[in-house]
Amino acid sequence: MKITNTEDLRAELDKFSLEQERDRKEKEVNKEIAVLTETLSDINDTIGKLSPLADALKEASAVHIPKDVESQLITLAKAQGTLAADTFKSKVEATVKKAKMADKRVSIPLPAAYCLFIVFFFLAAFLGLVxxxxxxxxxxxxxxxxIGFSVGGMVVMCAAILYAGHQR
Known part of the structure; x- marks a missing residue:
């Protein structure tokens, strides 16, 4: 019912006293409390039903390994670790050895090597001609x-260099 007259509206407002308005609000609050209490009860029931399921899931997710299988797995892991360490050690030792050998080498440019080869070739040819x-x-x-002293000195010097290199 729609009231358009302000006099009728005032008459309707006068029908409710402050106590009546408070009682009406109290009834609304009590209804809401009842609904919330019922919802809380439903939540507690659901939690009660899910608690055993959660415990079962925790138990199911745990992995139980027998002691003999566990000891075999530990032995296998140790063997694999030892094998990996030995392989790594052999590779590292080979690399270190290569690095040490590379450290003893002398690198010269290619044109200089060609010049030294040509000089050596012509010195050998000159010795042969003499x-x-x-x-x-x-x-x-x-x-x-x-000629004997020159060749002998060269042989002695080469032998000394090779001997000194071998002693390291």
Whole structure:
């Protein structure tokens, strides 16, 4: 019912006293409390039903390993760890050995190596020509002594260098 007249509206408002308004609000609050109490009861019932299920899930998620299987797994893990460590050690030792060998090497540019090879080749050719000339032309004992001392000194120096390198 719609009231359009202000006089009728005032008459309707006068029907409710302050006590009546308070009682009406109290009834509304009590209804809401009853609904919330029922909801809380439903939640507690649901929690009561789910608690055993949660305990069962906790128990089901736990893994139980027999002692003999556990000891076998530990032994296997130790063996695998030892094998991995030995493999790693052998690889590291090989790499360290390569690094030490690379540390002893002397690197020279390629054009310098070609020049040294050419110089060595022509020195060997010159030595061969001097020996051939001494055999066929000069027959000089002094020249044989010079060649012998030069080649002998070179052999002694090479042997000393190789021996010193081998001792390290």
């Amino acid at each position: 020996i051939a000339a001494n055999i066929f032309l000069f027959h000089s004992m002094e020249l044989w002594k010079l």
